[in-house]
Amino acid sequence: MRPKAIGLLSGGLDSVLAIRMVVDQGVEVVALNIVLPFVGSRSERAEPAAEWLGVRLVKREVGRDYIEVLRNPRYGYGKGFNPCIDCRVYMLGLARRLMEQEGADFVVTGDVLKQRPKSQTQDALNIEDKCSGLKGLIVRPLSARCLARTVPEIEGILDRDRFLDLSGRNRKQQLELAAELGLTEYGTPAGGCPLTNREFAIKARTLFSSVQDISVNDLALLRQGRHFYAGGAHIIVGKSQRENESLLDLKEPDGDVELRVLDVGSPVTILRGAVTASTLLAAARLTAAYSDSRSDEVVDVWYSGSGLEGSIVVEQSAGEQAYAARLRIRT
Numbered sequence: 001m002r003p004k005a006i007g008l009l010s011g012g013l014d015s016v017l018a019i020r021m022v023v024d025q026g027v028e029v030v031a032l033n034i035v036l037p038f039v040g041s042r043s044e045r046a047e048p049a050a051e052w053l054g055v056r057l058v059k060r061e062v063g064r065d066y067i068e069v070l071r072n073p074r075y076g077y078g079k080g081f082n083p084c085i086d087c088r089v090y091m092l093g094l095a096r097r098l099m100e101q102e103g104a105d106f107v108v109t110g111d112v113l114k115q116r117p118k119s120q121t122q123d124a125l126n127i128e129d130k131c132s133g134l135k136g137l138i139v140r141p142l143s144a145r146c147l148a149r150t151v152p153e154i155e156g157i158l159d160r161d162r163f164l165d166l167s168g169r170n171r172k173q174q175l176e177l178a179a180e181l182g183l184t185e186y187g188t189p190a191g192g193c194p195l196t197n198r199e200f201a202i203k204a205r206t207l208f209s210s211v212q213d214i215s216v217n218d219l220a221l222l223r224q225g226r227h228f229y230a231g232g233a234h235i236i237v238g239k240s241q242r243e244n245e246s247l248l249d250l251k252e253p254d255g256d257v258e259l260r261v262l263d264v265g266s267p268v269t270i271l272r273g274a275v276t277a278s279t280l281l282a283a284a285r286l287t288a289a290y291s292d293s294r295s296d297e298v299v300d301v302w303y304s305g306s307g308l309e310g311s312i313v314v315e316q317s318a319g320e321q322a323y324a325a326r327l328r329i330r331t
Contacts, residue, residue, distance in 0.1 A: 003152070004103065005139070008108070010045075021164075022158070030098070045187040084119035113168075218272075230282045261287060269286060280312065
């Protein structure tokens with residue numbers, strides 16, 4: 001019977017090359033793309049990558065259990081709000097469950113030894129192998145010859161000599177291999193996970209310190225708008241037409257309140273959490289402050305949602321910007 005593997009596929013160069021190196025050894029690969037709510041369009045790279053590889057693609061969104069990974073990581077954070085080892089263990093756990101469902105034999109990843117300072121050290125890889133329940137069953141073709149032999153290599157399913165011995169951050173060999181294989185479209189490595197970015201990490205940390213019951217949708221909202229917290233409410237104010245549309249897509253129909261100023265350029269504002277007279281007024285003042293209404297106008301802010309609909313009249317003045325600055329946590 002033809003061997004079968006689950007390949008973690010982000011759409012980035014390393015994951016594509018790793019799966020290709022296993023496919024080239026006659027293994028059937030089912031590609032698994034794990035969709036993180038704050039990553040956005042990066043997961044879209046997986047579809048053309050899977051097509052190029054000629055493999056079936058399965059997408060999995062993280063669940064509420066992922067919130068606990070972010071809130072209380074067993075192995076701590078990196079320099080930002082990035083619990084990289086715990087996150088990798090979580091992803092490998094999803095891969096293990098899919099492996100069991102598919103009757104697959106092992107898992108393939110694009111890990112490169114010492115490329116990432118938190119999750120790709122030898123110690124980190126050892127922890128990920130053990131805690132995921134996949135010890136000996138995680139094949140890392142790009143660094144395989146630097147690592148201990150895996151079960152598929154020992155059993156002769158895979159030829160170790162056809163893998164690489166990459167270590168470190170230099171990507172020259174990956175780029176050369178991509179050119180050799182005719183691979184021209186792939187995700188760039190720049191930037192990494194948003195949780196490693198200082199500003200985004202601060203936004204995420206502030207959310208976790210301000211909101212007790214966090215949802216996956218809350219994490220997705222972090223990618224959009226200016227964020228404020230007041231009186232148990234989370235207020236998000238769009239910064240562009242694109243963000244306005246994204247906020248409307250992420251709006252929870254049963255609980256969120258949408259606000260905007262009619263008849264002038266206006267942000268879409270989402271009020272989530274405690275909807276009270278004071279938080280509704282705060283959201284209305286922020287909406288007016290970031291609208292195109294004149295600084296000396298009295299502004300009528302429309303609102304709808306959570307069983308409410310109406311308008312609030314607020315005075316638009318220079319003081320509104322100062323009010324926004326007082327409320328602002330991170331934009």
